[in-house]
Amino acid sequence: MARAIRSNTRVDLIVLTTCIVLALAARALPNTMRDPVATGMRRSFLAPLVLLQERAEKGRQSLLSADAKQTYLDSLSLGSMKAGSLESENDRLRKIIGLGSRLRWGFIPAEALHGRGVRDETTVILSAGSRAGVSRLSPVIAPEGLVGVVDAVDPTMSHAMLWTHPDFRVSAMSPDGSAFGIAQAHLTGATGGYLLELRGVPFRATLKPGSVIVSSGWGGVWPRGIPVGTVLQEIKTSEGWARTYLLRPAVNPADVYSVMILRRDRLAKGLDGVWQNLAQVDAAAQRIVVSGDSAAKNAALAEAAARKAVLDSMARANGAAPLGATDSTRAVAPRPAPVRRAAPVDTNGRRDTTRRDTTRRDTTKRDTVPPPDLPLRPGVTR
């Protein structure tokens, strides 16, 4: 028993010594041999463990970067939310700059400060006052068109009445001057306050939906040519002597933040060319509509002709007369064209105005010998 134990202990020591020697040998290997051995082990039976460790490392990296990624995503979301408003603001400011470059002079840029009261849909505070040159009844415009008019002025700010105000009126017309009327807020119905109506248009003047309406320049407040709105439809009113049209306003008051206040001296010079392209666009749209109508009409005619041809073919195939043909000979044979004689012209150049039926045709048979009872004229030999 004791011998067996000693033997086992000896074996254990031999194995331990062998393992230690092998480990020391591995430790003593030069780098050129160490790497191939380790690489061979990693690529063979240790490959699954290496793969597990790689995945675990990636998982740890993902866990560690999750907060940073979430922060980045939050920042990105916040930035994208701001981007929309910045883009629209940028677009609005570009339009304002474009309007300013077209006006060239005589305007005061201002910020429109919306309140939160009951009457905020009809009035607005402007960040420019009399020190900047604003005066009462100065027109307030936006790149899209008419906004309102200044009704009270302070040194540093002013108060403007928007077109939605019940007391607001502007004389308006079609760009070609064919129809005039008074534009004011459309205060009835569910859309009251957000649409315009053009009242007092003469009954003979008809405006098509989509037609642009601009200020007429009458009244001394508004210069001519500022876009007011676009015709939506005609509305029925109790006034039988004039038409009333519903307009979609050119400017939505809720979207007004940057405006231009026109100075009085600028009004006298007019606004020619500032919104000139608007009338051109309107005319082009009208032409497109007309050409579209013509094309539709031609297409309808062609379709009707094709349908008729098909029906005729079917009728012929069935042995019946083609539809619409009653007497083919009469219908087909052309009538001889009437021969017109040239009207006799007298020597004096006057046409013979005698009616033909009043002159009797000479039916006497002409002989070579004249009748004996006819007297000869003097100088005539027989």
Added chain:
Amino acid sequence: MNVGGAIRALISFLIFVVLHYTLRPLLGWRAPMDFLVLALLLAAVRVRPATAAVIGFVLGLISDSLAPDALGAGAIAMTFVGFGASYLKAVFFADNLVLNAFFFFLGKWVFDILYFIGEQRVHGFELVQQLLLWSPLSAAVTAAVGVLLLFIMRPLLEPSTA
């Protein structure tokens, strides 16, 4: 140890090895637990010292293969730890969790001492700091995790009564 016990011990051993290459890098602690040492200690108390030395040598080579500069250092350390654990199993591996925890702590610390001395990569104060601060911390974590796993895997690790 019968066949069933050997299979259960083998499964436990593989679980520890897999945990070493999955949970340990996932946690990435500065003082990490060492599941390979735990696997070696749990295997060593069930086999003869010679077999434990061979198991330690193989495990050491496996761990060294991922750090080629230290190839052999882990094998030396694991061989000694495995042989010593198997030789001293009667002393340490009693049915006492605290004693088992001390057994794991001591095994990990001895392994670290042997490994860092054999690796010869860390010197001077850094070596002292490693051996007296980080290695005991790592050994403590390893012991705690070892005890926890012993508690969880008790049905799998208990020797068969038959």
